[in-house]
Amino acid sequence: MLHIKTPKTGRARRELKKIAPKLVETGKKTLILHGTKTSNVINSVLTEIYHLKKDNAVKYTKRNDNIRPFESGGETSLEFYSLKTDCSLFVYGSHSKKRPDNLVIGRTYDHHIYDLVEVGVENFKSMQSFSYDKRFAPLIGSKPFFAFIGEGFENIEELKHIKEVLLDLFHGQAVTNLNLAGLDRVYVCTAVSSNKVFFTHCALRMKKSGTIVPRMELVEVGPSMDLVIRRHRLADESLRKQSMKTAPELKMRKEKNVSRDVIEGKIGKVYIPDQQVGSVPLPNKSKGLKRERREAKTKGEGKTHVDKKPKQQDS
Amino acid sequence: MAEQSSSSFEVDLGNLMAFNPHFQFSSPPSREELVRESIQQGTQLVQAIADSLFSLTSTEDRDGPIVKLPPPTTRLPREKPLPKPRPPTKWEEFAKKKGIKNYKKDKQVFDEQTGTWKRRYGYDRVNDDNDVPIIEAKMTDEPGQDPFAKRRSEKKQRVEKQEKNRLHNLKDAAKVGALPSHVQLAATALPITGSQAAPKKVSKDELGNVAGMAATATASGGKFDKKLPGEKPPKHDKKYRKFLPVVEGSGMGSLERQQTDKILNKLLSANSHNILDVGKAVNFYNVKKDKKRKSQGKDHGKTSSTSSKLNTKKSPYKKMAKKGGSSSKGKSK
Numbered sequence: 001m002l003h004i005k006t007p008k009t010g011r012a013r014r015e016l017k018k019i020a021p022k023l024v025e026t027g028k029k030t031l032i033l034h035g036t037k038t039s040n041v042i043n044s045v046l047t048e049i050y051h052l053k054k055d056n057a058v059k060y061t062k063r064n065d066n067i068r069p070f071e072s073g074g075e076t077s078l079e080f081y082s083l084k085t086d087c088s089l090f091v092y093g094s095h096s097k098k099r100p101d102n103l104v105i106g107r108t109y110d111h112h113i114y115d116l117v118e119v120g121v122e123n124f125k126s127m128q129s130f131s132y133d134k135r136f137a138p139l140i141g142s143k144p145f146f147a148f149i150g151e152g153f154e155n156i157e158e159l160k161h162i163k164e165v166l167l168d169l170f171h172g173q174a175v176t177n178l179n180l181a182g183l184d185r186v187y188v189c190t191a192v193s194s195n196k197v198f199f200t201h202c203a204l205r206m207k208k209s210g211t212i213v214p215r216m217e218l219v220e221v222g223p224s225m226d227l228v229i230r231r232h233r234l235a236d237e238s239l240r241k242q243s244m245k246t247a248p249e250l251k252m253r254k255e256k257n258v259s260r261d262v263i264e265g266k267i268g269k270v271y272i273p274d275q276q277v278g279s280v281p282l283p284n285k286s287k288g289l290k291r292e293r294r295e296a297k298t299k300g301e302g303k304t305h306v307d308k309k310p311k312q313q314d315s
Numbered sequence: 316m317a318e319q320s321s322s323s324f325e326v327d328l329g330n331l332m333a334f335n336p337h338f339q340f341s342s343p344p345s346r347e348e349l350v351r352e353s354i355q356q357g358t359q360l361v362q363a364i365a366d367s368l369f370s371l372t373s374t375e376d377r378d379g380p381i382v383k384l385p386p387p388t389t390r391l392p393r394e395k396p397l398p399k400p401r402p403p404t405k406w407e408e409f410a411k412k413k414g415i416k417n418y419k420k421d422k423q424v425f426d427e428q429t430g431t432w433k434r435r436y437g438y439d440r441v442n443d444d445n446d447v448p449i450i451e452a453k454m455t456d457e458p459g460q461d462p463f464a465k466r467r468s469e470k471k472q473r474v475e476k477q478e479k480n481r482l483h484n485l486k487d488a489a490k491v492g493a494l495p496s497h498v499q500l501a502a503t504a505l506p507i508t509g510s511q512a513a514p515k516k517v518s519k520d521e522l523g524n525v526a527g528m529a530a531t532a533t534a535s536g537g538k539f540d541k542k543l544p545g546e547k548p549p550k551h552d553k554k555y556r557k558f559l560p561v562v563e564g565s566g567m568g569s570l571e572r573q574q575t576d577k578i579l580n581k582l583l584s585a586n587s588h589n590i591l592d593v594g595k596a597v598n599f600y601n602v603k604k605d606k607k608r609k610s611q612g613k614d615h616g617k618t619s620s621t622s623s624k625l626n627t628k629k630s631p632y633k634k635m636a637k638k639g640g641s642s643s644k645g646k647s648k
Contacts, residue, residue, distance in 0.1 A: 004485060005499040013497045020496030021395035028394050088394035110396055123346070146332035147360040149353065154336045163334075168391050171330055180369065181379025183331075188357035190349070192340070198349055202357065206365075213369040216361045218354050235392070243392035 019086050023247050027173035031087035033060040035067065035094025041101045042093040044126050048223040049091055051127070052170070052201065055141045058085045067092065069104045070231060075113050083111045089169055099230065105165050109243045115235040117158070117165050119197075122226040132219050136203045138185035143172050145183065145204065150191025158229045159191055166199070186218055192226070200224035324363050329387025331368075333360035399493040404484040444470060 007013045030053055032046050050059045060081070068074025069092055078090060088111075092104040099120065106116040138144075146167060152159045170187055183204060190198040201222025206214035235243070257269040287293065325334040338356055340349075373380035403411070410417070423432040424441045433441045450462040488494050531537040542548075559570050 002482065002486065002500050002502055004482065005501050006497055016497045021398045023398060025393055025395070107392065107394075109392060109394065114392060143331060145361050145364060146330065147357040148332070148334040149338045149356045149360070151336045151339065153334060164389070164391070167330065167332065167389065171332075171391075174329065174387060176384055177381050178384050179376065179379050179381050180373065186357055186361055188353050190338075190353045190356070192344075192349065198353060200350070200353065202354065204361065213362075213366050216358055216365055218358050218361065220350070220354060224350070240392065242396065244390055245393075245397055247397055 023250070025174075027056050028089050028168070029085065029087040030057040030169065031060070031081055031085055031090040032057055033067070033081070033090065033092055034063050035092060035102075036063055036065045037095050038063075038093055039095040039101055041121060041124050042095055042103065045101075045103065045121055045124060045223065045225065046091065046093045048127055051140075052222065056172075058087055069106055069113070069116050070118070070233065078106075079108065079111055079113065082108045091169075102230070103227075105169060107165065107168060109235075109239060114239060114243065115161070115165070115233055117162050117232040118230045119162070119227040120230055122228060124225040125223065127222050130221050132203065132221055136184070136205055136219060137221060138203050139182075141172070142182050142184050143175065143178065144170055145186040146171070147186060147188045148191075149189070152191030152194060153189075156191075156194050157234075158195060158232050159197065161232050161234060162197060162227070162229060163189070185222075188218070195229045197227045197229070198224070199227055324360055326364055326367060327388045328364065328367055329385050330389055331364060332389065333364045335360055399491055401488055401493045401495070402491055404487075405480055 007016060030049075032050050034043075034046070038046075046059070050057050064077060066074065067077050069078060078092070082088065082090065088108045090104075090106050090108070092106070094102045094104075096102065099118075101121040101124075102118060103121055104116055104118045107114045148163055150159075153163045154160070166187070166189060183206075186202045186204050188200050188202060192198050200220060201224070202218040203221045205217040205219060207217055209215040257271075259267050259269075261267050323337070325336065326332070327334075335356060340352070344352065368382065371382040371384075373382045375381075409415075420435060422435055424435050425431075426433045426441045433439060435441060444466060450466075452462075456462070485494065485498060485500060489500050494500065530540065533540060559574065
């Protein structure tokens with residue numbers, strides 16, 4: 001026997017609506033966690049990433065021994081956390097002899113692992129080590145600019161992948177209306193070699209220039225690090241197709257048969273099929289109008305009335 | 316130094332992203348050079364984005380100019396699957412068929428009776444069913460029927476019907492996978508006796524039993540049925556019939572006699588309605604008698620005891636052949 005379970009409080013109902021899949025998606029949340037062993041570098045990297053994404057990130061402080069993202073069994077815990085915190089991006093930091101200062105950035109689709117990229121962090125400089133005029137420090141939650149430099153981002157598989165992942169991680173939300181006064185940060189990524197990316201975060205200063213477009217000035221503020229790509233796993237092809245689908249309602253449809261004229265304004269075209277005047281049957285045929293009947297009457301005025309055969313009466 | 320060809324950047328305005336594919340370092344750069352070049356290139360790229368960004372039509376707001384961004388060109392994967400459209404409910408289908416349109420209703424309705432504006436539904440509503448003080452009797456009414464109770468039961472029926480329809484609509488939606496986010500359909504843990512019981516989970520052994528029974532339920536006992544690939548031969552738990560050898564060899568007891576004895580025992584024990592276990596009763600009697608004799612012997616003196624000692628010790632618990640008399644075949648197990 002089935003029965004309906006609905007939340008009793010409005011708050012619970014709102015929370016469920018937030019988690020439910022939407023037609024147009026709002027921003028993704030990020031989960032930041034530690035592995036079995038972490039070094040100081042990785043600890044500070046994780047805290048800095050958390051500060052960069054303070055609005056929509058969840059940082060776990062405990063060690064997680066049973067999470068191994070690249071192994072088949074080691075991702076169940078990750079998927080569980082992703083389900084519980086409703087996070088579809090995660091950053092997992094760890095340190096071992098074989099992979100020092102390791103960072104795994106991954107994405108989930110429907111709370112299952114979609115793709116992963118593992119990078120090593122080198123030459124890390126934290127936010128505190130940069131000195132700049134604090135007035136220009138970027139605010140939390142502002143939409144960032146992205147600058148990708150280097151042909152490697154186009155040609156090399158791993159660099160293409162990390163470009164997409166970094167974009168997804170830091171771009172916030174896809175917005176339609178943007179306030180130009182609130183733009184104050186840039187992420188600059190340079191492909192140094194086929195497996196190394198130099199990543200840095202800069203504040204943006206807009207200076208007066210002669211035209212409407214202000215002159216941009218970049219001041220390095222945030223963490224800067226070298227990302228050495230170690231391993232990566234691309235998404236399954238069928239999963240990728242499924243995740244890239246957009247709702248058919250959102251597809252742009254061309255408005256047909258409408259054109260604009262400068263003089264007359266909006267003009268529309270209406271197509272009418274050919275009218276077959278002769279072949280259209282008349283709806284109400286009154287008996288008296290039937291031509292055959294009329295003719296017969298005028299003709300048959302001379303003729304006698306034909307006797308009808310009497311009905312046969314069965315006895 | 317670093318070289319760069321034509322400044323053709325790929326600009327994705329929706330994501331505020333710019334990509335310069337033509338930049339190369341001519342020599343492996345030192346740290347400061349790398350940082351410097353990156354920032355310089357970054358500045359150029361951001362300037363390019365800003366050029367196109369600030370040329371968009373902007374509306375003035377008190378915080379600053381607001382522009383309408385175009386949709387991004389680089390497609391990023393969704394985080395959750397697309398929500399499925401809900402199938403129309405029974406009422407929606409009916410309304411579409413009949414052409415019934417939903418009109419917006421006012422919250423307040425003018426009540427003729429009191430001459431005030433009352434709510435359409437809720438506390439102190441217009442045309443409340445429970446509030447009528449007098450219900451006039453019609454010709455069709457039977458005497459002895461309570462019209463108020465009748466109204467109440469009708470309302471209850473209507474509410475139940477609505478609940479049933481709602482459940483049906485939700486089940487239809489759940490079948491497609493389009494259940495609304497705040498609703499969960501759950502099977503109740505304990506089925507109420509008399510109502511439709513929840514389907515029991517069938518175990519592997521039960522399934523095997525049923526499958527075996529089904530397989531042998533043919534005219535030839537399932538021996539000549541075509542078997543599916545991978546299907547195991549049916550298990551035969553019963554014993555096959557045992558036939559005695561025609562000629563009895565040496566070393567074997569009278570098997571035929573044993574067989575007949577067994578059958579006879581079974582028959583007689585089934586038909587004898589003895590509550591009394593005769594063997595036990597006999598033993599009990601014998602034990603009692605022996606005990607009495609022993610106690611009498613002690614009183615009388617040693618002679619009887621010694622004499623009794625010399626006698627072979629007959630365990631009174633062992634079955635004595637002739638003692639019971641009738642205790643042989645009639646004994647129930």
